Amino acid sequence: MSPTRERIVTATAGLLRRQGYTGTGVKAIVAEAGAPYGSLYHFFPGGKEQLGAEVIRWSGALYAQLVPAVFDPAPDVASAVEDFFRGAAGTLRETDYADACPIATVALEVASTNEVLREATAEVFDSWTAGLAARFAQEGIGEDRSRELALATLSALEGAFVLARATRTTEPLRVAGDLCAEAVRAALP
Amino acid sequence: MSPTRERIVTATAGLLRRQGYTGTGVKAIVAEAGAPYGSLYHFFPGGKEQLGAEVIRWSGALYAQLVPAVFDPAPDVASAVEDFFRGAAGTLRETDYADACPIATVALEVASTNEVLREATAEVFDSWTAGLAARFAQEGIGEDRSRELALATLSALEGAFVLARATRTTEPLRVAGDLCAEAVRAALP
């Protein structure tokens, strides 16, 4: 793939994560990417919306890789959940509470205003849920219960991100992580 | 208070909830409020930012009233938590997945871009946390544990809103509500 196109995608991903969709201008994207203005419309003839949809899915796939990266080395699945929340807290602090979920801000913005982008965010959340549920099922938890735990864990994580970024504390991530880890532990056979 | 000023505040609250801060133009606000353009700047000389900060706090105070409204008639505090999530799910469905948290979208948008508005959202989240924690403490749960449960419950609720609006399902609210209610039940003396 063209390096320019790649730079546009990664630059947009960073901007969407921090400022959301409507808050990110095309001008800011090409400036951040160091790309000429016309190149963006060469690679993304659908404009900002097409670029946004692709970046949402790209960020979603990238973030999904964190699940095996954290769960594989963990001693058990419950402490993996704890590690996941703890790692997110660390990233948040290191980036001055900027880098949390790459798509949550956009998801809320577009949920009632842009069906194309809303579907992209829904796909990503579904894939994350499925990935997490598979991990739980792998430990012997029933399929339905695994899916419930995955949804609840993802909800707690996303919500903790909201509170943490607003209040500039990582406390929500700690207590939400403990709550989920405990629930997972209790569900283990 | 002037009825025009009040209409501007309520109209802005509705728009911020659905479309966020950057996605809501001043023109859209005055159109929705049926108010003349100049009136907005008469009542809010600080412009869009001042209006936004006031609306965040106003919506926060309004939403805080839901806690006693749901918790008072409930048989016990754990089922009150369940009722809260169930009620949110009902509202979400009735409004075509538009009306969830009145400030979450704005909170994520401004967390790294506007300190004035970020502080307003932080204040609201803090007040909600305190209100919820007081309810738990009232039932004999220790002060620290009450605060933890309040933070975790609020996190789960906010995150479930994100997933629910994106995927257009109320399932996240159900499982997150169950998780929190169970945790509260376990913490009761």
Added chain:
DNA sequence: CTCCCACTTGATAGATCGCTCTAGCGCCAC
């Protein structure tokens, strides 16, 4: 070499952004 096409470049269109400004309306005090 020439031709071709993917890609770069930036000026610019047309719409919309937040905001300011002047003008005037309607009500109350005097």
Added chain:
DNA sequence: GTGGCGCTAGAGCGATCTATCAAGTGGGAG
């Protein structure tokens, strides 16, 4: 009636938004 004032009313400013466009660059195929 007259003056003052809270509020209404909307034209219009400069800036910024997304998107388009024509022109140009560069490298590989023939």
